[in-house]
Amino acid sequence: MASLLKQHALITGGSRGIGFKIAQKLCGQGCKVTLLSRSKSRLIDTTDYLNESFPLVAGKKHGWVSCDLSDPEHLSERLLSQFEDYKSVNILINCAGQTQQRLLVNTNDATIDAIYKVNLISPTILCHFFSRNMLRQHLENANIVNVSSILAQKYLPGTAVYSASKLALNGLTLSLSQEMNRKGNQIVRVNSILPGLIRETDMGESVNMETMQQYGLDQMTTKAETVANEVLKVVMDSRITGELIQVLAV
Template identity: 30%
Template structure:
């Protein structure tokens, strides 16, 4: 299937590792030119070196939680490519809290900045250019809405889903779609280092919780993000689509 992505311009935040890195590779493989954004320059540069020359990779080193970062990022991408067709808001992270530390205000504020405000500001910065072009794809990587405990990252996930739905209704006639993808357990730095550091723990959890029987690889999610980025996905907008091997128990 030709996804009609050749020559499109994509910006992927959190592109240095895991899901973001996989999405960047896959978009480049489909013919996109890509801007790679994260805080770790050496990882972005190593990714850029792996991509085909046609990707014309632009490395953007920024901390997206800085409220002043969005206009700088917009100017860098539009200055290099002249437009942005696809925005993948992938940067984010879980913030589990021990029961005795639920009142740590700094953690709650940081979680909201990283997992909601940063993507909102960046998206709003690029929307006018997408409207002018008559085409845009906004894809938000969020998180579970079936929380098992208090986690400051859960509230921003819900906020993102509501904001994205509202935005999709406002910009739909401009040729712009806005969708959210909550990953289940996908192999990443966070999972491998913080949540399930051993192969035994990952295997045991998957056998108990995942109908598919295994923890997903970043590519298992990237394929959906890349399809949603394509012109073929023009009638899919305002949606929250889970990629979790069947882990989620809700039917809606």
């Protein structure tokens, strides 16, 4: 596929960090993007930047929706209320995430609940909502990318709940990819990207090099730009599905 013209991606956590990098990569290929995040002011600023830097044809605009993924109870209803804005979405990027920096014994119930809601429950609801619509609308290049973490496979102290949520997200990816295969025809492609620790993120900044070396993670780092490039590759390559793809190095 040469470009993403006339395609539409919804990116959670798209107003900053990895999600913003991904948005820029997709926009650079002509894709329309809708950013979903909690901060309305940041969403407006980011979307304005995308519309100025990556203008769409025929008066179309990149868009945004403000939503708190730690409160997923009414997520589907929120999307349905603006369904005309989202029914063309053929690419879902679940990039929003909540980190953890405490041992489980020191983590309160509210934090545990929020981590699972942001990292697993809301992505599952979004996969359900958009995969159904992709099937009903017969959308081309229908695919879902879940941004997981190398910590779904490696141990780092103080990340037990975070790691478990990302491991479960990988399980969702593998199962949903199989469910979206109908008699050998992959109707919707589903993949997980597993970035190494990224220094530009809150979690990456909080971990010192000595700890990383102690647990064999000092060679398992990457950059947001590298992750965004890998997401773009997966989105554009129709052969890739049901994969857990580590993204390490720079």
